[in-house]
Amino acid sequence: MANKAILFDATKCTACRGCQVACKSWNEREAVKTTCQGTIENPPDLSPQTWIKMEFREVGNNGDLRWLFTRRACMHCTDAACVKVCPTGALFYHSLGFVSYDRGKCSGCGYCSQFCPFNVPRLNTNRVTGKGLMDKCTACTTSGLDRIDNVDNVGNELTPACVKTCPTGALTYGNRDELITTGSAKVQQLIVQGRKKAYLYGENEAGGTHVLYVLDDSPSVYGIVENPKVPVAATAWENIVKPAGYAIAGLAALGLLMNVMVARINLRRKEKKEKGGK
Amino acid sequence: MQDVERYSKRARAQHWLIVLCSLLLAITGLFLFVSWFGPAASGGASRIVHRVAAVGFVAVPVIYMILNPKSSLEWIKEAFTWGKADLGWLKAAPTYYFGFDIIPMPPQERSNSGQKMWMVVVITMGIVLVVSGGIMWFGKDLVPTGVFQWTVFTHGVAFVIAGAMFLVHIILGTIHPRFSEALRSIIGGKVSVHYAQSHHGKWYDRISSGKKE
Numbered sequence: 393m394a395n396k397a398i399l400f401d402a403t404k405c406t407a408c409r410g411c412q413v414a415c416k417s418w419n420e421r422e423a424v425k426t427t428c429q430g431t432i433e434n435p436p437d438l439s440p441q442t443w444i445k446m447e448f449r450e451v452g453n454n455g456d457l458r459w460l461f462t463r464r465a466c467m468h469c470t471d472a473a474c475v476k477v478c479p480t481g482a483l484f485y486h487s488l489g490f491v492s493y494d495r496g497k498c499s500g501c502g503y504c505s506q507f508c509p510f511n512v513p514r515l516n517t518n519r520v521t522g523k524g525l526m527d528k529c530t531a532c533t534t535s536g537l538d539r540i541d542n543v544d545n546v547g548n549e550l551t552p553a554c555v556k557t558c559p560t561g562a563l564t565y566g567n568r569d570e571l572i573t574t575g576s577a578k579v580q581q582l583i584v585q586g587r588k589k590a591y592l593y594g595e596n597e598a599g600g601t602h603v604l605y606v607l608d609d610s611p612s613v614y615g616i617v618e619n620p621k622v623p624v625a626a627t628a629w630e631n632i633v634k635p636a637g638y639a640i641a642g643l644a645a646l647g648l649l650m651n652v653m654v655a656r657i658n659l660r661r662k663e664k665k666e667k668g669g670k
Numbered sequence: 671m672q673d674v675e676r677y678s679k680r681a682r683a684q685h686w687l688i689v690l691c692s693l694l695l696a697i698t699g700l701f702l703f704v705s706w707f708g709p710a711a712s713g714g715a716s717r718i719v720h721r722v723a724a725v726g727f728v729a730v731p732v733i734y735m736i737l738n739p740k741s742s743l744e745w746i747k748e749a750f751t752w753g754k755a756d757l758g759w760l761k762a763a764p765t766y767y768f769g770f771d772i773i774p775m776p777p778q779e780r781s782n783s784g785q786k787m788w789m790v791v792v793i794t795m796g797i798v799l800v801v802s803g804g805i806m807w808f809g810k811d812l813v814p815t816g817v818f819q820w821t822v823f824t825h826g827v828a829f830v831i832a833g834a835m836f837l838v839h840i841i842l843g844t845i846h847p848r849f850s851e852a853l854r855s856i857i858g859g860k861v862s863v864h865y866a867q868s869h870h871g872k873w874y875d876r877i878s879s880g881k882k883e
Binding site: 477479480481482496497498499500501502503506507511517519521522523524525623625626628629633634636637640641644645648649651652654655656657658659660662 | 701702703705708709711712713714716717718721767768769770771807808810815816818819820822823826827829830833834837838841842845846847848
């Protein structure tokens with residue numbers, strides 16, 4: 393199946409937060425207690441109940457104050473650290489390219505939340521028992537609530553809830569390669585208009601993300617990780633410690649059993665000799 | 671045949687309780703280590719078993735040390751006391767363990783060099799596993815994610831080291847013909863005089879002459 397993606401054009405976003413609401417209603421997420429922090433930005437953070445939120449940034453630039461809106465949700469990486477470290481296989485790559493998960497398989501270990509370079513997967517973990525289950529944006533591929541693999545009752549292909557509700561066209565859904573073309577063209581246009589640092593984020597980051605951002609400034613201005621990577625500890629763990637562990641255990645067991653066999657034969661032979669000598 | 675006591679009742683009880691905790695820890699830990707076992711961890715029940723066993727893994731030796739401070743200290747001291755006899759062991763061991771008697775094995779103390787290696791691994795990796803495990807248990811969201819990531823890594827490395835040495839320990843202790851009385855001694859506490867003399871000559875001379883250290 394074709395690789396799909398969501399394109400977020402930050403220059404079109406008005407931070408209406410319709411996406412936040414649509415996400416909750418489609419994905420059956422509960423409301424979260426809000427805290428007023430002096431802006432209309434809320435809920436306070438991503439959580440198992442909040443899979444997408446708009447972040448507000450006031451960026452001053454020589455008296456030119458800009459109000460920037462950043463979409464905060466799963467980036468659906470091609471090289472996803474969460475999938476790499478998930479011990480139970482709960483997190484997986486959906487055939488459309490998105491990073492989805494099977495909640496029934498989650499053990500609650502929380503490695504995904506600790507290794508994700510975007511700090512996206514969230515759990516409410518009991519500090520004593522460690523119980524908790526991970527939740528995050530699935531790009532509406534959640535089994536049972538799946539939108540994008542389906543068609544609605546009048547025959548339209550469904551798009552992720554956030555995209556469907558977006559009134560300004562800041563969010564679009566489609567084939568990833570086509571969205572890259574669209575996004576690149578928009579970035580070129582922004583550069584021509586004087587936004588020299590305009591950038592299409594996600595084309596190559598983390599192996600290529602399935603959420604692409606059109607930014608009219610550098611990612612750091614928008615509060616986005618500049619160079620997201622699978623943490624070295626995860627790669628070292630999966631690609632070195634695990635295989636080394638199997639090799640060491642296998643060789644040790646094999647060597648020891650061989651050693652025991654040889655020792656048995658030798659000691660029995662010696663015993664016989666001693667008996668014969670007497 | 672005459673027997674000599676090698677492990678007190680408490681020492682044996684401690685051993686088997688730690689065995690129980692370690693096996694529970696290793697099995698539930700392997701659920702997260704070996705991808706084929708992954709589904710067994712789903713739901714998180716094995717992670718609770720891991721934590722209960724972890725409490726035992728810490729509590730058992732702590733309680734033992736409180737009850738038997740002297741022998742505990744001696745045991746720790748012994749693990750880290752290395753000398754000439756160990757060099758002799760190292761030279762003789764490769765052939766000795768294959769059942770040859772080409773190079774004479776020098777008389778060993780209460781624990782031979784191989785056993786001391788295991789003791790060192792148990793003490794050091796035990797501490798590393800407890801500390802790293804403690805950070806993963808209580809430190810989530812408190813320590814920086816970078817620290818947490820390397821803690822997970824360290825926990826795994828320590829497990830591989832301890833697990834490999836555990837394989838050596840269990841095979842030598844149960845089915846290796848050189849150590850025919852090892853299993854008996856950790857169950858009943860005693861070994862024959864002959865076994866004590868041939869395997870732990872220095873120790874046997876010390877205890878049979880009635881001398882204190």
